[in-house]
Each structure stands twice: as C-alpha cells, then as structure tokens.
C-alpha cells in the first residue's frame with residue numbers, strides 16, 4: 001500500500017513547447033492568388049518589431065521557442081536563380097528585399113537572443129513552382145508524395161548557403177517543420193527522412209494525421225526513421241493567417257503551434273499587446289494543467305518524450321523510472337547529457353521519503369521539481 005501511495009507522488013510533467021511557423025518573410029502578404037507564396041498572411045511588410053515580438057514571447061515565458069523560418073527573402077546573393085522551382089520568379093529570381101540593413105538588424109536581434117529562439121527550417125519559398133505554376137508544397141506535393149530527391153537535396157544545399165550568408169550566427173538548423181504539413185514517413189531509406197538526415201537535420205515536428213504514412217509511427221505521437229526523431233505537432237488552435245489572434249489552446253497536447261501573424265499587430269509597435277495576452281494565457285494555462293516551462297528547447301523535447309514513454313515501476317525498496325524507450329528515440333539527436341535531464345515532481349510526505357539512488361540530482365526547485373541526469377537510462381528512488 002505504501003508503495004502505491006508513493007508512486008502516486010512521482011509525476012513526470014509535460015513541458016509547454018511553442019512552435020511558430022512562417023517566420024522570415026519580409027513581405028507578409030498572401031500572394032497565392034497571384035502565383036506567389038501564401039507567406040505569413042500579414043497585410044504589411046514585417047519589421048524588426050515582429051522579431052522583437054518573438055523574443056518577448058519566449059523571454060516572458062522563460063522558454064526557447066521554435067521558429068520555423070522561410071529563407072528566400074534572406075537570399076542576399078540571389079542564388080535561388082539556379083533553383084527555379086523554389087520561387088515564383090523562377091530563373092529571374094531577385095530577392096525582394098531592397099535594403100539589406102534590415103536583414104542585418106533582424107539577424108542581430110536573433111543573435112542576441114539565441115537562448116530564446118531556436119531556428120528551425122520551414123522552407124525556401126514554402127511552395128513549389130512547377131513549370132512556373134505554384135503548387136503546394138516545397139518538398140511534397142498536395143497528396144504528400146515526395147518531390148524528386150535531387151530537387152530536395154538542391155533546396156537543402158541552397159538553404160545552407162543562404163543561412164551562412166544571412167548574418168544569423170547559427171549552424172544549419174536541426175529541426176525541420178514541413179511547409180503546409182505536407183510530409184511522408186515510414187518508407188525508410190527510400191524516403192524523405194534519409195534526405196533530412198543527409199542534410200544534417202535531427203528532428204521533425206509535424207502533424208502525423210496529415211502526413212503520408214508508409215508505415216504507422218512507432219508510438220502514437222513519436223517515431224524514428226534514419227535517425228531522425230519525428231514528433232507530433234498537433235493542430236493549430238488558430239488559423240495560420242489570423243492577425244492578432246485571441247489566445248486559445250486546449251493544453252491537451254503540450255505543443256502549441258502558431259503562425260507568426262497570430263502574435264502580431266497590424267501596427268507593429270503594438271505587437272507587445274498581443275504577445276502579453278498570449279503570455280498571460282499560457283502562463284495561467286500551463287500552471288492549471290501542470291505543464292512546466294523549461295528554458296531549453298531540446299531539454300523540453302526530451303521531457304516531452306520522457307513524459308510519454310518513461311516507464312515507472314515499483315520495486316521492493318522503491319521505484320525505478322526506466323527511460324530506455326525514450327532514450328532510443330532521443331539517441332542521435334541528444335548527445336549532450338544536459339539536454340537529457342529529466343524533471344520529476346517527487347512530493348515527499350511525512351510518512352515516506354524518497355531518496356535518489358541511481359541518477360544524479362541537478363537541482364530541486366521550490367515547487368518540488370527535481371531535475372535529474374539519468375544513470376544509463378535508469379533513475380531509481382528508494383524509500384527511507
């Protein structure tokens with residue numbers, strides 16, 4: 001009986017993860033009726049305040065948010081001319097940003113806030129221009145059939161070049177967010193994950209429901225293929241082009257997917273008002289639903305996987321948290337042990353105390369959140 005009572009006291013809380021797509025456009029206008037990208041759906045140009053809004057959101061929540069960047073407007077050297085299917089201008093491509101100093105300034109905002117902004121890859125032009133006609137989307141067609149490997153590899157190569165000259169001080173992104181949720185997995189070496197892996201990606205965040213699945217995912221919300229870890233994103237609570245969206249999120253699945261325009265104001269100087277509303281809503285919701293706010297996105301992703309896949313079992317003297325399944329999923333993308341810290345709520349009570357036997361305690365917060373580095377995929381507590 002005592003043991004059961006104690007197991008109830010061990011909880012692996014889920015982290016709040018915020019993913020914001022369609023970041024990086026300068027012209028925000030939806031051009032889809034004119035054979036141009038849908039872009040962010042914002043009816044003005046983006047500006048530096050829009051980057052500050054991302055930083056404000058992340059900083060206020062004390063987390064690192066995932067920003068899915070579209071890169072064509074950062075192509076300072078017009079290299080996308082050589083990749084006519086990647087933009088609406090084809091071979092006549094010329095970057096639509098006339099003053100590169102705005103790129104420099106935005107890059108500098110991002111560079112000073114790297115601990116709050118995780119740069120993810122969302123595409124070059126988001127769509128695909130087949131013989132000059134727009135088709136959804138860049139890497140898969142509207143039925144989620146993968147485009148030619150050769151074409152895809154060229155897009156990744158161009159992305160590497162554009163990012164290198166962007167002024168943003170970052171390695172090639174590790175997180176891939178498929179544009180328009182067009183994706184496929186389950187066909188192993190022949191499939192898209194092989195190309196992602198070859199390009200240097202480690203993680204995919206997308207909605208499994210919308211993807212073409214050649215094989216079902218290994219777990220309901222996660223799968224792994226060619227050493228790429230795929231994570232369920234869930235549905236966006238608000239429409240992609242909803243300007244200044246009222247905060248809305250069920251918190252049932254802790255990944256909040258938003259689009260840039262959702263947290264912005266038509267007058268960019270008022271962005272902070274929209275962001276503040278989201279921050280208050282998310283702080284309150286996270287608290288009510290027992291979600292934790294972690295400062296590092298990779299650690300948040302690890303915690304999400306632990307919270308779903310860790311197995312807690314009782315032993316004669318205490319309990320063991322087995323992280324083997326979770327660790328298999330994380331291996332390859334999380335080599336740094338700091339990122340693999342597990343956060344548990346272990347509430348001791350007067351009758352029964354738990355002591356950590358296997359694993360290294362990093363910290364205990366006031367709220368009783370213990371942060372532990374597992375010992376060979378195992379954490380063990382013994383009762384006093």
Ligand SMILES: [Zn+2]
Nearest residue numbers: 021022179180
């Ligand atoms: Zn998008």
